């Protein structure tokens with residue numbers, strides 16, 4: 257489905273060159289949900305931009321359905337991190353969701369798909385509003401609804417749930433799993449949240465710090481049917497998230513998964529990780545306000 261071979265991208269700026277990603281290789285099978293985690297600034301967005309054809313990588317290749325990607329493929333949708341730039345302010349919420357479908361399906365079907373997708377993300381009453389009348393988290397849900405209504409064969413998501421509250425985040429995670437099951441969508445999702453990567457993924461790709469290379473490609477050996485409480489409580493989940501955290505922070509050799517110790521060092525480490533995420537979100541909000 258998606259084949260990434262020796263992908264590299266070097267930005268050229270006045271201050272000199274910066275290699276954001278370097279010789280990245282991996283594949284994603286049709287219908288798979290692969291999560292990508294990596295340190296801040298390691299090149300995750302650059303990777304997604306290269307995969308979506310929005311930038312031309314300086315080395316390596318990306319092939320979708322066996323064809324090399326040159327320009328934005330037709331059956332692809334992207335949910336960006338920066339929701340404020342992804343919606344048209346002059347179009348209502350419903351028209352924003354319908355927009356990419358204009359040349360794809362009839363008017364009646366556009367309306368139907370937009371209404372359904374807005375209902376999925378909990379915004380059925382907001383279709384007539386304009387994006388600027390909604391909160392940041394609601395705008396992000398509109399961007400997600402637009403991608404889901406399009407029903408792409410490949411969906412790329414760059415920290416799609418970072419700006420929504422915790423409860424909505426859980427609901428959107430479950431929605432994504434449901435949509436993936438029902439429509440057989442292939443999904444590649446970048447997240448800073450290790451728990452989210454394990455909860456959602458069939459695999460987790462762990463990237464190194466900049467320039468990003470693939471440190472590990474972890475298979476998430478959890479039942480396909482997941483539940484926010486029982487899955488997250490299971491020993492297998494706890495062990496996998498600790499393993500991901502160790503790899504992400506250069507912990508070297510992976511310890512055996514059998515003796516998960518949620519009360520021990522891994523849990524303390526993860527608590528610190530969450531505190532860092534929360535403080536980063538607060539700093540980001542402060543910078544935006």
Ligand SMILES: Nc1ncnc2c1ncn2[C@@H]1O[C@H](COP(=O)(O)OP(=O)(O)OP(=O)(O)O)[C@@H](O)[C@H]1O
Pocket residue numbers: 267268269274275276294295296297298299300301302303466
């Ligand atoms: N247009 C650009 N020109 C020059 N350098 C860039 C450009 N875009 C990104 N970079 C640099 O490339 C590196 C990777 O950026 P990128 O946004 O891909 O990382 P990221 O892993 O998505 O970051 P974050 O985790 O903070 O979202 C960073 O050092 C960034 O400053």
